[in-house]
Structures are given as C-alpha cells and as structure tokens.
Amino acid sequence: MTLIELSPPASQTDRLATLPVVVIGAGPVGLAAAAQLIERGIDVVVLERGSHIAESVRAWGHVRLFSPWRHLVDPAARRMLEAAGWQHPDPDAAPTGAELVEQYLEPLARLDAIAAVVRLDVDVVAVAREGMDRTRTRGRAAVPFAVRVRGADGVVDELPARAVIDASGTFTSPNPLTSSGLELLGADEVSDLVTGPLPDVRGAERARFAGRRVTVVGAGHSAANTLLALVELAREAPGTEVRWLIRNTRAARVTTSPDDELVDRAALGSRLEAAVARGDVERIEGFEIVRARRVDGAVELVGRQGDALVTHTADIVVGATGFRPDLGMLRELRLELDDIVEAPRRLAPLIDPNVHSCGTVEPHGYRELQHPEPGFFVVGMKSYGRAPTFLLATGYEQVRSVAALIAGDAQAAASVELVLPATGVCSTGDAGGQGGCCA
Structure with missing residues (x-):
C-alpha cells in the first residue's frame, strides 16, 4: 500500500479548505473526533442516524463497562468540558453505558461548540467523490467527498466534505447466528x-x-x-x-x-x-x-x-455472536481491507485477536488507518472490523492522530502514544457488548 498524505498542491486545495470534515456517528469516538477537530480550529459536521447522541451506547446502557473512567474520556473532550466547569468522575470507577452517556457524553454534546455541529436523525447512505466513481483516478485527491444522507423526512441530499471520518461503529451490524456467516435460513x-x-x-x-x-x-x-x-x-x-x-x-x-x-x-x-x-x-x-x-x-x-x-x-x-462492519455505504470509495477481519490492511496484524489482547495492541494512528482513498478514515470499533479487541482509549488516540493530520501537523499525527491496561487474551468470534470485548 502506498501511503497518501493529505497534501495536494495548494492550487487544488482552495475549495477543499472551505469545506468541513464530516464525521459519521455521534458516539464516544465520533464526538471525540469532533472535539479534536474543533480544538484545532477545523470546521466539522457530525452526522448521527439516531434521534439522540450515542444511540448504540444507550441500547446497552444497563451493562457496566470493563474499563474505569480513567480510560473513557477523550483528552480534547476533557479539556473542553473542564473549561466549562465539568468534573471528571472517579477515575477508578467503571460506569454503566447509561452513566457514560449521562455523566460524559451528554454534557459534551451540550457544549456550544459541539452542539452547533451535531446533526441528529441523519442517516448516511453512501460516501463517494463528487462526480467520480471508484474507477476514476485523475485529480481524485483534490475532489471533495459527496456524503449522501437521508433525513427523518425521507429527503435525500448530499453534503460536500474535505475529509470523512467514519466512526459509525458496528453495534447495529451483528453477526448472524450461523457458523457460516450467512443469514440464518428461516x-x-x-x-x-x-x-x-x-x-x-x-x-x-x-x-x-x-x-x-x-x-x-x-x-x-x-x-x-x-x-x-x-x-x-x-x-x-x-x-x-x-x-x-x-x-x-x-x-x-x-x-x-x-x-x-x-x-x-x-x-x-x-x-x-x-x-x-x-x-x-x-x-x-x-x-x-x-x-x-x-x-x-x-x-x-x-x-x-x-x-x-x-x-x-x-x-x-x-x-451474541459478535459484530461486523457495514461496508455497503463505502462501495464507491477505494478501501484496502484485510481479507480476514475486514480492518484496514496495515492495522489488521496489530489487532489480530488470535495474537493480541486488548491491552497488547500497539498504539496506532493515521498511517495504520489510511486507505488508498485520500482523506477517508474508518476509526473506532468499525476500524477493527470483526476483531473484538477494541478499547475506547484506542479510538481516542486514533482520532487525535487523524485530526492532527487533517490540520497539517505531521509531527503530532505521526507521534502516537497510548498506555492501555494489561488484559487477558481476547479471542475471535464475539465483539462483546461494550464497543468490543474490552471497552
């Protein structure tokens, strides 16, 4: 894979520079991406299919996470919240999904800077390049993305974007009950x-x-x-x-x-x-x-x-047979996915659940998340494909690196650091219930 940086010639970037970054999904990682981009002064729009932020987390709100609060708050989001008077919960306590929403994600979403960019009841049905299917190459990196959306009223429209960060997760795409991976007969x-x-x-x-x-x-x-x-x-x-x-x-x-x-x-x-x-x-x-x-x-x-x-x-x-990424809306983008776990090809060896536990996954950022489609990134649980070894802290470091790249801060983008809790070995087949087996 040839790494493609977000740096086309200045003459080609005039229009792109006027467009926002579109983040798909207003869960923990999607909101963290928004916080990281806002902190760097980059326009962003967050599109959430549900009527509330963090709809998937709310669905399992009765379940207690394995990770304590110290691993559950994005650093940029924390800085924004504390500037508004928010107090960090007990770092050693592990919240339920509902507590994560009520004590962290909802206060974050209510901040003026975040509330202004989140759009609810907007379903992203496809992402492509304006006027280009996946077969066209010439000038591709300088062409805006076209994010096709369907609103609550059923109206379909397209939003232009300079970059797209897919943080839509996998909770709404469970694996079927069959061992073959095919839909269950009957x-x-x-x-x-x-x-x-x-x-x-x-x-x-x-x-x-x-x-x-x-x-x-x-x-x-x-x-x-x-x-x-x-x-x-x-x-x-x-x-x-x-x-x-x-x-x-x-x-x-x-x-x-x-x-x-x-x-x-x-x-x-x-x-x-x-x-x-x-x-x-x-x-x-x-x-x-x-x-x-x-x-x-x-x-x-x-x-x-x-x-x-x-x-x-x-x-x-x-x-309870695990999850898989919904890749249908990305059909017209150039993706490079691992054949087995459906994660970005460079990331897949780092997260192979047959080798790694949640806590032994190496820190990684934009380089491991890049696809041949410049300016497009899958982050969070969806970036892990079918692997169940995801931790929220890992997703926060992913979006920090991606936001730095989009901002043109190559040094910060390339410098990835993360201290994860030591864990037992996760195994293939079930993505757990909390953003993977390890959230």
Whole structure:
C-alpha cells in the first residue's frame, strides 16, 4: 500500500479548505473526533442516524463497562468540558453505558461548540467523490467527498466534505447466528423470537424473558453478561430457564486471567463457570446452527453436532455472536481491507485477536488507518472490523492522530502514544457488548 498524505498542491486545495470534515456517528469516538477537530480550529459536521447522541451506547446502557473512567474520556473532550466547569468522575470507577452517556457524553454534546455541529436523525447512505466513481483516478485527491444522507423526512441530499471520518461503529451490524456467516435460513419466520445482543432482561425487557426458556448463542463477553443477568432473573421469576449454546467444543473466549487489570472483566468468566457448575446455566457445546423453524410458538434451531443433525427448542433466542462492519455505504470509495477481519490492511496484524489482547495492541494512528482513498478514515470499533479487541482509549488516540493530520501537523499525527491496561487474551468470534470485548 502506498501511503497518501493529505497534501495536494495548494492550487487544488482552495475549495477543499472551505469545506468541513464530516464525521459519521455521534458516539464516544465520533464526538471525540469532533472535539479534536474543533480544538484545532477545523470546521466539522457530525452526522448521527439516531434521534439522540450515542444511540448504540444507550441500547446497552444497563451493562457496566470493563474499563474505569480513567480510560473513557477523550483528552480534547476533557479539556473542553473542564473549561466549562465539568468534573471528571472517579477515575477508578467503571460506569454503566447509561452513566457514560449521562455523566460524559451528554454534557459534551451540550457544549456550544459541539452542539452547533451535531446533526441528529441523519442517516448516511453512501460516501463517494463528487462526480467520480471508484474507477476514476485523475485529480481524485483534490475532489471533495459527496456524503449522501437521508433525513427523518425521507429527503435525500448530499453534503460536500474535505475529509470523512467514519466512526459509525458496528453495534447495529451483528453477526448472524450461523457458523457460516450467512443469514440464518428461516430467520424471517422467527424474527420476533430472536433478539440482538445485550437485551435488558431484568429491566425494560423483563416481561419478554421472565418465565421463558431462553437460549443465548455466543461465547464472548456479551453472551456472558446476558447469561449472568438471566441467572438473576431466574431467581426472581420461577420458570425461567437459561441455556447457553456455543459453536465450539468448549467455551474459551471469556477471559479469566488473574493478571487482567480490568477487574470486572476478569471476574466475568469465573462467575459464568460457577453458574454452569451450579446448574443455573445449561451449556450446549459444539452446536453449529444451520436453520430455524417456528414450532408451536417457539424457535426450533436445527444444527449439527459432529456428524449428527440435531434440534434445540427455545421460547426466545439471544444472538451474541459478535459484530461486523457495514461496508455497503463505502462501495464507491477505494478501501484496502484485510481479507480476514475486514480492518484496514496495515492495522489488521496489530489487532489480530488470535495474537493480541486488548491491552497488547500497539498504539496506532493515521498511517495504520489510511486507505488508498485520500482523506477517508474508518476509526473506532468499525476500524477493527470483526476483531473484538477494541478499547475506547484506542479510538481516542486514533482520532487525535487523524485530526492532527487533517490540520497539517505531521509531527503530532505521526507521534502516537497510548498506555492501555494489561488484559487477558481476547479471542475471535464475539465483539462483546461494550464497543468490543474490552471497552
């Protein structure tokens, strides 16, 4: 890959210099990108599909993060907040998703400088170059991006941009239940009986789960969080049965390392194993789902265990099989992605979950995030593709480096530094529930 700097000749940059940087997504990393750009005096527009900032975080707001506050606040955002009188929460406390929103992201979004650039209810449907599909090369770097959007009223429009930072995340793109990665056969037939990851089983969705036979599919941290919540629900609501269906012959993805500095995460695996040993959770191993059927108002999963074709019946199935990036809106851009994890090709070896834990990922910035499309960057959880080893602190360093590059500060852009907590080994297959297995 040839690295392409954001430095076309001055004669070609006159129009680009008048345009804003468009940030896709108003979650923690998207808002951090905005703060970094604003601090450098760069015009920015943040486009959020939801009606509120951090919609994905709100969806799992009942779940406690593994990382404490010391790793959850972007430095530029902190400087802006503290200038307005904000006080940093206890650095050693780990908040829930809801607390992250209420105590940090909402105050950040209310700052005049941030509020002025965030646009809600705007769905980005495609990104391209003005008048250029991906096959045209001549003069490409000097042509503005065209960000096609759909508003809440259904009207489609295009916004020009000097650069685009995609911080849209992966939470709304869960992996299917099948081992093949293809959509589940019969999915439409049982769609009302299958949920996405991290449902609020003891809170907002309690009535849906209480007294039912619930099967959680997946072997990572989002599955573990839901299973432990269901165990508590079963103690409160007689008749609730908790099953754990995994594709492998053993559950090895939830870390129990005593050396893990993220204490809550280190305890997750041991708590779940204890629940299995007590009989609170029935674990079914080596079940590879092929299709689903609706039988007497329940879900019948058809799968393979070894050479045998077997079935499993549940009233409700929770899919906790990880996430993948939605790349459809980027079809007309020139991307260079790793063939396996769908991360930028230079970043992929640094985040390979078969080799790295969340805390052993090397600091990285714009060089590892660049694509052949100059001025376009995928950051945050989406930059990790299908790898589950993401930490919010990593995303903050990514956008600091990218913002410095856009500002023309090559030295700051290239100088990447990050101290991450020591962690146990994350494994492939589940992206956790908190911005990856390690947020």
